[in-house]
Amino acid sequence: MQKSGKGKRKRKNKIDKLTVVLIVAMISVSVLTCLFIKMLLELNGKSADEEEKSTTEEAYSEDTGEPGSVTDFGWSEDIGKADRDEEREYVEKNLYDSWYNTDIYRALCEDVPDSYFEKVCFLGDSRTMGLLEYSVIPEWHGFYKVGSTAAAACIERAYTIDGENMMNILDIISNVDYDIYYVGYGTNELGYGDPDKFIEELKVVIDTIKEYHPTATVYIENVLPMGERFSDNNPNFSNERAVLYNKKIKEMCKESKDLIYLDIASLMTDENGTAKEEYISDGLHYTPEGYRVIMNYIKSAVVERRR
Numbered sequence: 001m002q003k004s005g006k007g008k009r010k011r012k013n014k015i016d017k018l019t020v021v022l023i024v025a026m027i028s029v030s031v032l033t034c035l036f037i038k039m040l041l042e043l044n045g046k047s048a049d050e051e052e053k054s055t056t057e058e059a060y061s062e063d064t065g066e067p068g069s070v071t072d073f074g075w076s077e078d079i080g081k082a083d084r085d086e087e088r089e090y091v092e093k094n095l096y097d098s099w100y101n102t103d104i105y106r107a108l109c110e111d112v113p114d115s116y117f118e119k120v121c122f123l124g125d126s127r128t129m130g131l132l133e134y135s136v137i138p139e140w141h142g143f144y145k146v147g148s149t150a151a152a153a154c155i156e157r158a159y160t161i162d163g164e165n166m167m168n169i170l171d172i173i174s175n176v177d178y179d180i181y182y183v184g185y186g187t188n189e190l191g192y193g194d195p196d197k198f199i200e201e202l203k204v205v206i207d208t209i210k211e212y213h214p215t216a217t218v219y220i221e222n223v224l225p226m227g228e229r230f231s232d233n234n235p236n237f238s239n240e241r242a243v244l245y246n247k248k249i250k251e252m253c254k255e256s257k258d259l260i261y262l263d264i265a266s267l268m269t270d271e272n273g274t275a276k277e278e279y280i281s282d283g284l285h286y287t288p289e290g291y292r293v294i295m296n297y298i299k300s301a302v303v304e305r306r307r
Contacts (some may be wrong), residue, residue: 124184230283
């Protein structure tokens with residue numbers, strides 16, 4: 001009997017030891033699991049921080065004109081340092097938020113003479129009309145219509161070259177021959193509420209220019225600001241909408257690689273984000289003096305192809 005009792009105690013001791021081993025093993029696994037999870041969280045956190053830092057640096061690069069990729073207004077290393085520094089200083093001082101591909105173009109860094117406009121064609125709406133008719137340029141060429149949009153211009157036979165035959169803007173483009181084009185649509189399109197649709201329609205005009213004039217230089221003007229009261233009373237034509245459309249226009253120019261985004265809006269915007277009071281007339285259109293200021297800016301924001 002005693003012998004039997006000792007055997008039971010031995011088996012019990014073995015079971016107790018096995019239980020302890022299992023408990024220790026489970027605790028070890030739990031600790032290792034916790035350490036592994038902690039390591040993963042730290043790695044993910046580090047990755048997120050690096051991604052955020054990278055995103056911030058890219059945004060800073062674009063906003064400040066620091067060297068970056070071509071789409072961030074990068075400055076090619078193939079350009080001589082002295083020339084690059086001179087051009088960069090001029091652009092940052094005079095061209096506001098304009099953009100062009102520096103691998104293809106270089107800024108002239110000076111005002112062009114009136115003779116420059118002999119080889120230029122302007123396309124647009126009533127703001128283009130005001131720009132040309134109130135300018136002091138002796139000779140200019142343009143096709144515009146009050147109230148026009150990029151889409152309407154492609155359909156309406158409202159333009160003429162010879163004063164007799166009426167054409168749409170696409171026919172006009174295929175029948176003229178200029179070296180440089182300034183395209184200024186977008187104001188009337190603000191009422192759409194769909195900037196992506198506007199970009200699609202604008203691309204039709206741009207693609208037609210490229211088709212018939214593949215070596216032409218094409219400037220895309222952004223949407224000018226409205227007067228404060230006009231913007232407040234017309235939500236569909238607000239300055240906030242204009243900012244959104246301009247963002248889309250700039251993105252389109254960057255994606256194309258060879259379009260020039262011409263930021264005229266910043267020139268005419270006050271500290272409150274509305275049109276400068278001294279240059280706006282009816283809230284939508286500008287005064288003769290305002291249009292002359294714009295034309296002088298255009299003369300200073302000219303680029304040429306690198307050789």
